[in-house]
Amino acid sequence: MSTTRLTMAQALVKYLAAQYIELDGREEVPLFAGTFAIFGHGNVAGLGEALYQAKDRLPTYRAHNEQTMAHAAIAYARANGRRRMMAVTSSIGPGAANMVTAAALAHTNRLPVLLLPGDTFATREPDPVLQQLEHFNDPTITVNDCFRPVSRYFDRIMRPEQLLTSLPQAIATLLDPEHCGPATLSLPQDVQTFSYDFPERFFERRLHRIRRPAPELREFETALEALRNAKQPLIIAGGGVHYAGACQALDDFARAHGIPVAETQAGKGALPDAHPQSVGAIGVTGSAAANCLSEQADVILAVGTRLQDFTTGSRALFERDDLRLVALNVGRFDSAKHHALPLSCDAKVGLEQLSSALGDWRSEDKWREQAGGLKREWKVVVNHTTADAGLALPTDAQVIGAVNRQAGDDGTVVCAAGGLPGELHKLWQAAGPSSYHVEYGFSCMGYEIAGGMGVKMAKPEREVFVMVGDGSYLMHNSELATSVMLGHKLIVVVLDNRGFGCINRLQHATGGAGFNNLLKDCRTVPEGAPKTDFAAHARALGCQAESVSGIAALEAALVRARQASSTYVIAMDTDPLPSTAEGGAWWDVAVPEVSEREEVNTAYRGYVEAKTRQHR
Numbered sequence: 001m002s003t004t005r006l007t008m009a010q011a012l013v014k015y016l017a018a019q020y021i022e023l024d025g026r027e028e029v030p031l032f033a034g035t036f037a038i039f040g041h042g043n044v045a046g047l048g049e050a051l052y053q054a055k056d057r058l059p060t061y062r063a064h065n066e067q068t069m070a071h072a073a074i075a076y077a078r079a080n081g082r083r084r085m086m087a088v089t090s091s092i093g094p095g096a097a098n099m100v101t102a103a104a105l106a107h108t109n110r111l112p113v114l115l116l117p118g119d120t121f122a123t124r125e126p127d128p129v130l131q132q133l134e135h136f137n138d139p140t141i142t143v144n145d146c147f148r149p150v151s152r153y154f155d156r157i158m159r160p161e162q163l164l165t166s167l168p169q170a171i172a173t174l175l176d177p178e179h180c181g182p183a184t185l186s187l188p189q190d191v192q193t194f195s196y197d198f199p200e201r202f203f204e205r206r207l208h209r210i211r212r213p214a215p216e217l218r219e220f221e222t223a224l225e226a227l228r229n230a231k232q233p234l235i236i237a238g239g240g241v242h243y244a245g246a247c248q249a250l251d252d253f254a255r256a257h258g259i260p261v262a263e264t265q266a267g268k269g270a271l272p273d274a275h276p277q278s279v280g281a282i283g284v285t286g287s288a289a290a291n292c293l294s295e296q297a298d299v300i301l302a303v304g305t306r307l308q309d310f311t312t313g314s315r316a317l318f319e320r321d322d323l324r325l326v327a328l329n330v331g332r333f334d335s336a337k338h339h340a341l342p343l344s345c346d347a348k349v350g351l352e353q354l355s356s357a358l359g360d361w362r363s364e365d366k367w368r369e370q371a372g373g374l375k376r377e378w379k380v381v382v383n384h385t386t387a388d389a390g391l392a393l394p395t396d397a398q399v400i401g402a403v404n405r406q407a408g409d410d411g412t413v414v415c416a417a418g419g420l421p422g423e424l425h426k427l428w429q430a431a432g433p434s435s436y437h438v439e440y441g442f443s444c445m446g447y448e449i450a451g452g453m454g455v456k457m458a459k460p461e462r463e464v465f466v467m468v469g470d471g472s473y474l475m476h477n478s479e480l481a482t483s484v485m486l487g488h489k490l491i492v493v494v495l496d497n498r499g500f501g502c503i504n505r506l507q508h509a510t511g512g513a514g515f516n517n518l519l520k521d522c523r524t525v526p527e528g529a530p531k532t533d534f535a536a537h538a539r540a541l542g543c544q545a546e547s548v549s550g551i552a553a554l555e556a557a558l559v560r561a562r563q564a565s566s567t568y569v570i571a572m573d574t575d576p577l578p579s580t581a582e583g584g585a586w587w588d589v590a591v592p593e594v595s596e597r598e599e600v601n602t603a604y605r606g607y608v609e610a611k612t613r614q615h616r
Helices: 008-017 047-053 066-079 094-098 100-109 143-150 160-175 217-228 239-243 247-257 288-296 347-358 365-386 396-407 419-427 447-458 470-475 479-486 501-509 534-540 551-563 598-611
Strands: 003-007 019-023 027-030 032-037 060-062 085-090 114-119 153-156 183-188 195-199 206-208 233-237 261-263 278-281 299-303 324-329 341-344 411-416 436-439 463-469 491-496 544-548 568-573
Touching (some): 008 032, 008 047, 008 183, 008 195, 143 153, 217 347, 233 288, 239 347, 278 288, 365 419, 396 419, 396 463, 419 501, 447 479, 463 470, 470 491, 491 551, 534 568
Parallel strands (some): 114 183, 233 261, 233 299, 261 278, 299 324, 324 341, 411 436
């Protein structure tokens, strides 16, 4: 057997560079587009040297924060439909711990990223080393053990030859449609430098294909029977539709059988908003059209969604006692939720087989007519809510309208957390797949700018519009400088409502007083909190930037931003109080049973009444 002597780090990098993925049955491209890296004493000598030697085959990108560079890698994978991905490496201690939040985000959203945190010495000869966490009764525990609950696959590589079995398993997890999520290989800094005679065949070019599980016959027949007997069916499209490349299959299915389609946050854009069967967003942040239909539906076909509380209105939205829920999902864990009839299979395969078996069956005429009428009514609401009302302090909805109009067919909106995702889910008129990228599974503040950069890296031909509140901007903005450095242009719209406007509204909705959310309600010096000049800050990071006032000025600035060649930031003041009242559904947020505030007591009585509609 031919062998080649390499360090563990060199072998890891060489293996990653040899992995390829087949796209659409035709194109073969590298599985890993590169590695984001922030070096420290835990990875610079071992993995850093290995990446340097392979910099032309596996590019290395430097970022400014470990969490946000991982966010960028995760966004890259999502924008590529989980078919291409990136690795991310940090040093030990704080660098590694910074990536735990990103790992949890990837785990929640079922998105692939290979995390390579440095670790302390396996030999323990110099213990305790700089940045080492010492657990008093278990010397095997390090900071990297925090990755275990937020990784789909975890291993600590204690000897170089362990890569021979662990690396293929990590890749298999990253590419598995059911178990996809973050894979973490913890790399002790000394083991990175240890050498071994690796078999040369380990580094042979490997072509991967995403498997497409077919439905089990009895599950299929049960689901088919439910659909054939339906009079008022509804489809809920989740992120799995995108990841399975099933958008066209969904389009064909919905048209052929006359079934309205509602979308989750991750599923939004599976059908363009103009599609005759599209009825918009569903759930807590849903359209009135989709939510009205969901309350009346006798059969719901949930495709590729994990049916979280925002989708189901905390289990209170689907009101019919005789409702039959069919959960078509590649993951058994998700298809078994909510007492559903499980249909565990690939979304594209499942939809195509169901459509073929249904033949010329269609939903009732009056159901289709009702769906069309509700959609037209909702369109009037959207146009009115997002129109420029000439306000000095525009609402989030009005800003969304301006960005949506300027985004066109080649724009992608990126957002995460706070009030903006809810308004976007309701109001953004998606042009189709790739036009909408909102992280709302983990709802992680600070994802926006880094995520936008990841999307731009994956889709350089698209204009990427990042919408971010002042709170999220102040949490994580450093990758603006990275986007300029790497030449990945973003258009960033910063909505400054002077605080955490979304949670302030929730605080009031649950009877609370304004407290510690808007800056005016926080403990400050007598002069109050400073007014941040976001445009000046963005210019200091190398961006083009300006501050504007009002929607008309925003639209003019967006035109200038489109014409710019590098990242362009537009800052504007907005009103923190309004949100779109139309549409939406109840959300279960616990209210104190006892309070000195009558407003809280009133909210609690309403909460108790609302919970009576909750399905168990």
